[in-house]
Amino acid sequence: MGVMRIGHINLRVLDMQAALRHYRDVLGMVPTDEDHKGNVYLKCWDEWDKYSVMLSPADRAGMNHVAYKVERDSDLDDIKARIRDYGREVEELAPGELPYCGRALRFKMPSGHLMYLYADKEFVGTSVGTLNPDPWPDDIRGAGAHWLDHVLLLCELNPEAGVNKVVENETFFRDVLGFRLTEQLMAGPDKSVKALAFMTVSIKPHDIAFVGGPCNGLHHCSFFLEDWGDVLRAADVMGKNRVKMDVTPQRHGITRGKTIYFFDPSGNRNETFAGLGYAAYPDMPVITWTDDQIGSAIFYHTGEIHEAFTAVYTEGY
C-alpha cells in the first residue's frame, strides 16, 4: 500500500519548559520520553505509537522534518527505488537513527523540506487500550487532542521566474509517494497558477498540504479534535493559558474543517482541526477554488483573510 499516514513532526523550540507546558497542558499530549540531547517526545491520548511530536531545543524556531509511516517494511524498498528513478536523492538510515523507529528513508521534497519514511515505531498503545475500551480516558488534559492530523508547508512560488514548488511537490507526492489531490486553489489573472494543493493518502480531506509563498517554511501543524464543541472548549483552554490565537473558532471552506489557529511559545503555528469533512475516496473528483474566492476558501464564515495569517510563519528546514 505504501505511505499510510503522518507519523510525526520534529519542531524546534526556544524554551523547552514553555513548549512542554503548551503541548502537554494546552494541547493535552502525553510526554513519553526525553533523550540525552534534550529532545522531548510526546503523543496524543488516542495515538498508539511512541510519539507524534518531537521537540528539539534550538535557538531558532521552525520544523526540522516531518515523517510519514508506511504500511510494510518492503514499501521502503519500493519507494526508495521510485525516488531514485524520479531522479532525486534518498538515503537509507539504520534502525534507531530516526529515534525509536526502524530503518528509515530520508530525502528532501522538491520544496526542500526534509522528510522521513519509516515502517516501524515503538508501540505504546492508546490511553484507553484495545480491550473493551472507554471512549476517552479520565486524565485528559487541556484540549485533549486526538492525533497529529497534517502539516501545511510553505513552498516557494514565483511564477514570473517559473518557480512553483507547490506543483513540484504535488507531482512528487502523487507519482512517487502515492498521494492524491483532493482540493486545489488556482490563482493569477487566468487562474492558471496553482497556489494551494491539498493531498491525501487515506480518506481524510488531507494528510499534507502545500501553499505557495515567498520561501520554504512551516505554516502550521494540525491536531485533530472530534467536534465543534471540542473546538470551542479548546479555545477556552487557550484563553485560560494565554496562548496567542491567530484565528478563533471558524470553519474552512477547503476541507470543511472546523479550526483554531494558534501559536506555540516559540511561534510555531498550530491548528486544532475538527470533523472529517468528507470521505476522500480515490474516485472523488478534485475540488477547485479560485483566488477571487480565497477568503471563503480559507475562512468560510468571515470570507476574509487577515494579514498575519499569510505573512506569519516559521522556518521549514
Added chain:
Amino acid sequence: MADGEPRQSMPAQDGARLHRITLRETGESYACAGDRSLLKAMVALGRRGIPSGCHGGGCGVCKIRVLEGSVRCEAMSRSHVSVEEQATGYALACRAYPLSDVVLEVVGGMRKGLTRRYGLL
C-alpha cells in the same frame, strides 16, 4: 505573568511597574508593565504600530530596535535577531520586557511575497 502561563487573579508585584513605551516614527506611546511584553501591552490597549504575529519570538515580524531605555529579552529565534544585533538594541517586541521607559523604532514588517498578487502568501 508571561504569555503561555495560566491567568492568575493575584495582583502582580514589582513586575507591574508601568513604563512608557514610545514609537519614534509616530510619537505614539503606551504604558507597559515590566512583566508584559512590549507587543502584548500594545495589542491589549488596542494600539497599533508594531506588527503582531506569533507572539513567540519565531516569526520575526515584530522586530524593533531600542533607541533609549532598556529591555529584558526572553529567547528569540536567531534567524531574526542575531547575537550581534541584540547587542546593538535589536529585539523582538513579543519577547522584550521593559526595564525602564523605552523609545523604539519598528524594524520588522509583515512579509509580502512576490506572490501576493496570486492571491495568497
